[in-house]
Amino acid sequence: MMRSFIVSGLLLGVATAAAVPRSYGHGHHNHTKLNVQVGDRPYYLVNEMDDGPLKEKLESCSEGPFKTSEFVFAHRGASLQFPEHTLEAYNAARRQGAGVIECDVAFTKDKKLVCRHAQCDLHTTTNVLNQTDLASKCTTPFTPATNGTPAAAKCCTSDFTLDEFKSLCGKMDGFNPNATTVTEYMDGTPYFRTDLYATCGTLMAHEEYIELVNGWDLKFTPELKTPEVEMPFDGYTQEQFAQELIDQYKAAGIHPSRVWPQSFLPADIFYWIDKEPEFGVQAVYLDERVDTPEGYANATASIPELAARGVKILAPAMFALTKVDTEGKIVPSEYAIAAKAEGLDLVAWSFERSGWLNEGGGYYYQYVLDVINNDGDMYTVLDVLAQQVKIKAMFSDWPASVTYYANCFGL
Template sequence: MRSFLASGLFFSLASAAAIKRDGGHYNYGHHGKGLNIQVGPRPYYLVDDMDEGPLKKKLESCSEGPFKTSDFVFSHRGAPLQFPEHTREGLMAGRREGAGVLECDVAFTKDKKLVCRHAQCDLHTTTNILNVTELASKCTTPFKPSADGKPAEAKCCTSDITMDEFKTLCGKMDGFNPNATTVTEYMDGTPYFRTDLYSTCGTLQTHDEYIDLVNSWGLKFTPELKTPEVEMPFDGYTQEQYAQDMIDAYKKRNISADRVFAQSFLPDDIFYWIKNEPAFGKQAVYLDERVDTPEGYDNATASIPELAEKGVKILAPAFFALTKVDESGEIVPSEYAIAAKKAGLDIVTWSFERSGWLNKGGDYYYQYVAPVINNDGDMYNVLDVLVHKVGIRAIFSDWPATVTYFASCFNL
């Protein structure tokens, strides 16, 4: 209860009229029913920052809502623009902001239990483990201060500790200071465009806890099987068993496969689910990172028909790969996007609100359209192309409210 009162206080007070006590538990409604979806000031800031034109007028016309939960909106790690990722508080924020599908990146612990963490070895940047002496000593690489021009170093993995030990940790905003000479300095590295305001002690989630929480809201799931950073098999634990264990957690609870979008960057995981768990495999999401280099982009585009033949139904590259700027200066669908649609594949893409300020053309996520990006409001121009020209099925967002505003305006 302490963590609910601490990090979730804003949401509990702001939505008091929509929440009621029921049998000792807080009732947040079922898939938006009885829940007041709130988008806060950020979408209005972005719309106001847009250049004048039809899209801005359309979005302005939707300023008073109503705003609704949408399966178009995938909550990326909760709401990590302001909340520690993969925490109960972050999931609560994503749900309040209208996400119809919430994510748990799935890693395994030393005792082969499944937990929510973006990477198997990110505990040193996303939790307080380095401040917990008895657990810090178990890290793959204990903290080493910056010295002689070399950056500070640490590496702490979920597989270094048990699930019970994992649950004693606090989530913090992801970040670190490479110039740190102390643990305190190392942990003080939150990116400038985020905040530590809700990072008092984020409540970490096991995969089972995530399922039960999201299921209690009647929403959908998108668990990502994280690529292991240890050699597999791990103490006899195979990749296939890992993939199966993730699916079994939903089957154990009789959760319908059409509520689960299992993800992986490893194509073999996708093919495993297609073959062994076809009900889940038919909407498994292949996270395609091959597009990160020009050669990889070309190869990925050429391989799309073969992926479709093998049963892949949903592709998910970073959204930069889905657009480009044509000779007239317009943002249009990329060759990759066109090939995916031609092959009959759905597209889910990632991750909105992960770039900070866009007044200098954006970053990784806007690299193919940087020449026509010069302010934060241009985010909505890119999203409009992704929706109405590329035809994406959904998009992950670090701040779901931004996409919920757009989705509600266009009835997505």
């Protein structure tokens, strides 16, 4: 009960998305001046910080004004509190000052591109299991927990047509593994998020996302999601998937300089470098090799080879870019130093995805665990990433938190 009370207090008053009609730009630019709002969250983080020069600097910026920053990449929209990759999440991200907005790109049964974090996450990010006529089409229908076996389901974008996909409601990502009913299964939102704005998130096709973001004069970072079905899929190859993503920006008249295509698959990055060099020059290689000590060492050693192959931007999880030195200070990691030595840009992910730092920060702060102890240390780490590692941008689940810092330091 106490945890719920505290979380509610932290989240109170930070809904910043403006009420807008459910349209996607209609092919024109919205030149209305945007009043960027950062809400209460950044002030809470600053207040939690240990006393020192960084806290004083951030306190000095408390009254803004705040403006949109391309240092801020909206991770799945504003997914800390809004259902990810929905119109509502994107509206919130824009209002919070994100200069670049992400759409993770998967494909439907009829080979249409849509915004979804994973090809097979509809059972945890939408209400599909409540839709009897559609739930029966899932790759693996819901099975309840029993005899120590957790509840399970698997529903993929490729199980449904675009029209069927668009009929669903987005919800906060999460599930209850102990569920014996669909209703219980869907009730699994992490403790540090909220269902307050998850009444029925509006799902987006990739082309709708392009029209929306273009209408705001913002920039794009689409991630080509690794397929979870065997490729080719009904004759649809990985290369066609990678090409179609780029083709939709061309068809919309989007200049390549406004697009940072991403992938965890090196083959996708190399495809764009070779076949679409104007877009490939900003291709972002999401480097998950760093997740193990051996993989981290191998990834660091391979950076010169990647640079020689034409890769310009690397994006590992943020923990891989910092470490603690012998004096107990947070400093750039070997990976970060190697990337900069090759002239590569770095993008980090994902701010505001860790939960409470007084409980360790988990995956995203694992290399600095011994020297953090409160939520204010989020800014301590961000400052090292921005000022010493000199990252190009930071993905954030709550863009306002990074917008505040970026504006304070002129990023």
